[in-house]
Amino acid sequence: MALKRLFHYIWFVFIFVSTLEGAEFYALLIGDTHDSSIGKSAKTDIKNMKKEVSKIASNAGLNLHLTVYEGNDATVENVLNYINNLNPGNDDVVLFYNTSHGYHKRSQKDPWPNIYLGHSKIGFNFESVNNILMNKNPRLLISIADACNNTFEDHEAPQTLLEKRFGLADDNKKVKQNYRTLFTKKRGVYIASASKAGEYSYSYLSRGSLFTLGFLDAIKSETSKASDPSWYTIMCNSVENTKTRAIEVKATQEPQFIYRED
């Protein structure tokens, strides 16, 4: 009898401790860091995103599962294996982030880019990746393709698979609370690419990509300023930040996003 009570007690403590722990945060960062033209910049993007992902996990109290595929590990096979094997719970957060070359095929019906990884010399369809991830029903899915979306004739395109500082300390209560709101309370799907179909995306030669920097600035701004932070505002500001940066370097780049708030 005493043994049974002890068992119930242990079981109760286990359940109690489990509920105290935060949700899981699965972050996949992919960077074509060996590429001869955008490699340096992709390295900066990955470095910046790693930093942000750690910040998200610590501020929002999430258990971080970070996977980074860069250099020789940035292969289509690795990415697809990861996505297929990912098994998030319905209270978990999934972040898919990619910085690489990309393209859009003339015959393609969806508005998203195909992501090209130089080491594999093939591309994969961003929309298909998002469909796979959405079907896994995480509480929150943030999916970003910082890549070109310019149009190639089908025969030209690579083989494609799956057809400012605010002066506030980061440990500031408001920032922490805003990270918690964004990553532990919000539900939905946010999918973004760095440019619209038919358009180019740009990166600085070594300072990172225009869209990734715009996205990180938007998160910083929203977690520092807003009383009720929203993903919609972050996405809108990411678009505006990118457009502004592009104008500064005499280029044109307009990101796109879709969202579903549950």
Add this chain to the structure above:
Amino acid sequence: MRHIIMLALLLSGCSLENGKNTPIEHSLQIKAPKLYKTLGQQAYETIALAEHVESIDLNNNKSNKLVLTKEQIKDLKALLLNDENYNYEIVKKVVFLPSYQFKMFHHTHIVTVDVSLPSKQVKFDFEGNIVVLDDDASNDKFNNLINLLK
């Protein structure tokens, strides 16, 4: 005598600090200092001093190799060795599809220059060291390059 040498060394150091040309740069008449810095001395020298250039139209007959005349080589060098033709700030995140290729020979060195018309970019390959630069959209560099082949 030693003082004169020291003075010469000091002055040459000062001239470098002042952004003036090194002796090598003088001999090459560096016309594109940013490109020189980006590609490195040997690659730049190979382009600047190339005496033999072959070009291939990769869109059409890939076996149809064309040897450029002295005048065409001069024009090509003038186009390639001009910093104003490149954007040194940003680069497109686009898959590079080469349209034309130039192989530039100087002694035992070769620089392969690929030109992509779809993305308006130039790729320099010197012994495996690859540099890709976007064109400066404000000029007709690419049309000029293509006219060279006609």
